[in-house]
Amino acid sequence: MMPRNETWAVALEALWANKIRAFLTTLGVVIGSACIVLVVTVASSGRRYVIAQIEGVGANLVYARLDIDPNRPIMLQDELSLEDMNAAKAALPGIVTVAGTRGIQSSVLAGSVERTVNLVGVTERFQQIRNLLILRGRFVDAEDMSSGSRVCLITTQLASLVFPLADPIGQNLRVGELSFTVIGVFRERVQTYGLSEIQDYSVLIPFPLMKYYTGDTSLEMLYAQARSPGEVIPVTRQLEALLRNRHPTRARYQVMNLNSIVEAARQIALALTVVLVLIGFIALVVSGIGIMNIMLVTVRERTREIGIRKAIGARRSEILFQFLLEAFLISGFGSVLGILIAVAIPVMAEPLLPGNLRVPVPWQSVVLAFLVSCSVGVFFGYLPADRAAKLQPAESLRYE
Numbered sequence: 001m002m003p004r005n006e007t008w009a010v011a012l013e014a015l016w017a018n019k020i021r022a023f024l025t026t027l028g029v030v031i032g033s034a035c036i037v038l039v040v041t042v043a044s045s046g047r048r049y050v051i052a053q054i055e056g057v058g059a060n061l062v063y064a065r066l067d068i069d070p071n072r073p074i075m076l077q078d079e080l081s082l083e084d085m086n087a088a089k090a091a092l093p094g095i096v097t098v099a100g101t102r103g104i105q106s107s108v109l110a111g112s113v114e115r116t117v118n119l120v121g122v123t124e125r126f127q128q129i130r131n132l133l134i135l136r137g138r139f140v141d142a143e144d145m146s147s148g149s150r151v152c153l154i155t156t157q158l159a160s161l162v163f164p165l166a167d168p169i170g171q172n173l174r175v176g177e178l179s180f181t182v183i184g185v186f187r188e189r190v191q192t193y194g195l196s197e198i199q200d201y202s203v204l205i206p207f208p209l210m211k212y213y214t215g216d217t218s219l220e221m222l223y224a225q226a227r228s229p230g231e232v233i234p235v236t237r238q239l240e241a242l243l244r245n246r247h248p249t250r251a252r253y254q255v256m257n258l259n260s261i262v263e264a265a266r267q268i269a270l271a272l273t274v275v276l277v278l279i280g281f282i283a284l285v286v287s288g289i290g291i292m293n294i295m296l297v298t299v300r301e302r303t304r305e306i307g308i309r310k311a312i313g314a315r316r317s318e319i320l321f322q323f324l325l326e327a328f329l330i331s332g333f334g335s336v337l338g339i340l341i342a343v344a345i346p347v348m349a350e351p352l353l354p355g356n357l358r359v360p361v362p363w364q365s366v367v368l369a370f371l372v373s374c375s376v377g378v379f380f381g382y383l384p385a386d387r388a389a390k391l392q393p394a395e396s397l398r399y400e
Helices: 004-017 019-056 082-091 126-130 142-147 156-162 207-214 229-246 259-301 303-311 316-352 363-389 393-398
Strands: 061-066 095-110 113-122 132-137 151-155 172-175 178-188 202-206 221-226 253-257
Touching: 019 259, 019 316, 019 363, 061 229, 082 095, 082 221, 082 229, 095 126, 095 156, 095 172, 095 207, 113 156, 113 207, 126 132, 126 221, 151 156, 151 172, 156 178, 172 202, 178 202, 202 207, 221 229, 229 253, 229 259, 259 316, 259 363, 316 363
Parallel strands: 113 202, 151 178
Antiparallel strands: 061 221, 061 253, 095 113, 095 221, 132 178, 151 202, 172 178
16 A cells, blocks of 8 residues: 555656646636735725725714705705704714705805805714814814804815915905905815715805794704714614604605615625625636546556556555645645735735725635645546546556
8 A cells, every 4th residue: 555655755756757748738827816816805905995984974974954845845844954954863873973964055255256166054063073184273163153154165176266375274255245364275085076065165064053044044954973884774763753743734854875786886796796705716627627637648648657656556545646746736736826916916016006995815715725625626527537536457468
């Protein structure tokens, strides 16, 4: 009976004797295993990036607004109010903080040209809820709200337009009929491309000042931040019920969250991952067929060797193990090489990616690629190994 270490030595010697053939056979496994690692890495990183972009608009965000029916006049008691916002914060335990906004179109003077801007009245916690990035100065605080200070924040685009050569902080800006002192310059952490109340040219002012423009203190949008992602759906239902109880039955409100978009992103990423992994698996199957063909040729070339080994007492199981080991070495070496290449590609590509985007390689993809590659090699190597094990010594010794 051949010792196991000698079996390994014979397998390695046989592969080394035909190293070019073995290497070319290994290339298919290298490509297939690298594909599996890369597609899982890209899909996982893409999913994280998309979800981070969505959540950058506002983590665990629930928002509500009046559902306007063009065939029905809007009554003041139907409008959302600061009282609704405060009631939501007090009554719903799943809410961390709340904020409200009201926006209208107004104008500012840039040089000698009048520009249309989006004037937005905001409550104190709006920055926290919408993840606004303050580039200069500060956000409005509780004192600004209570005293009705005529202060404002402007977007970076508006700052460049109105104050191209000066620091905007401390400058006066006339918006419509009122003049404000600029206390901050901001931008959205994640661009919403005009799909929110923040436009390229926007001015944020303390919410109490909006009554000078609109004549009332109703809210256009009510925001609530849930404590955790798992509480977003319950908070959505509870906020809808609270608004329904606080207003006349004729009023209808749209209460929404970003969970559906996040879930859609997850489902799309999962579907892409499955499709791309199947493509990598097909590449491995093709390489497995190549391993089987090469091993069949190897069995034919080594028929006399097999006959001699059987004649001196080698058992069928030893011959079977011998050729399965060779198939495993081809697929195993190919998978390790493919994994190393796949891990190196994201590392080299990271400096070229925008915004310091990170592409970590999931360890699950490495394990999956190795196990699948080795399994494919052993599976397709079994037929040649079984054929070698079944050869009769007398016929093998007569083979030319």
